[in-house]
Amino acid sequence: MSLGNEPSEILEQLLFYKGRKFNYEVIKLRLPNGVEGNWECIRHPGGALAVPVTREGKLVLVRQYRFTVQGRLLEFPAGTVESYEDPAETIKREIEEETGYRAGSWKSLGKFSLAPGYSDEYIYAFLAQDLEKLEIPPQQDEDEDIEVVLMSPEELEAAILAGEPIDAKSIASFMMARPYLKSIID
Incomplete structure (x- = not known):
């Protein structure tokens, strides 16, 4: 259809x-x-999100305070696409700012509508590989309260199934990345 x-x-x-x-x-x-x-x-101008995976097969996520839900959510690094940016540029900037990692290779996973009942926002999802830890700490925005978290794909899947607070864009992007994660980790 x-x-x-x-x-x-x-x-x-x-x-x-x-x-x-x-x-x-x-x-x-x-x-x-x-x-x-x-x-x-x-x-909404759209958002870009990375599913970063280290050479050891760990996913790089952030635990971020979100005032709208009055608590912390586990999320993949993401950011709003600025009017002058392509989504690929946005996420390359955001992954460094939020996590302190830089990716050597990128793969587009596609885009999806986040909440079409009330918003025109699309999320552009990317797989980020060949990560290198930067020497300088993450340069988070003033309004960001973020902790970097490393998890295996199995640990993230268990957290999702246990109902831990994880945002929907991260769950959807994780599902889009799963076929690639299996080949990277095996």
Whole structure:
């Protein structure tokens, strides 16, 4: 089944708010099936995420405080795609800033919609290999509270199945990377 592009007809923009990381709008639409109504949407420039794997087969994750859930989540390093960046540039910068590692080789795993019920954000996922630990510590943003965590793929899978607090983009990207991880680690 093909999921082609079927744009809605915008009838009226009712509200628009420009935020620091994303925009919010309420729009009156006519859907492709003819139904009209008001919909809310978060407009997001997209995010880039790395599934970094060391030569020893360990995954590099971060445990990050997220104010929205009032707690720490286990995540792969990721960041918002800036208007002047390609997603591959974004993640190369973010992995160094958040983890203190640099990857020697990259593979695109694809992209996926994060929450299409209310946001147009896409995540661009990459496999990062041939990691080298940088001599300088991670240069995290002022608002980031991050701890670097190394786990085997089996440990991460067990944490996911146990219901530990792990964000959805990391779980989805881990699933996309699994076929490659098996060949790297075996």
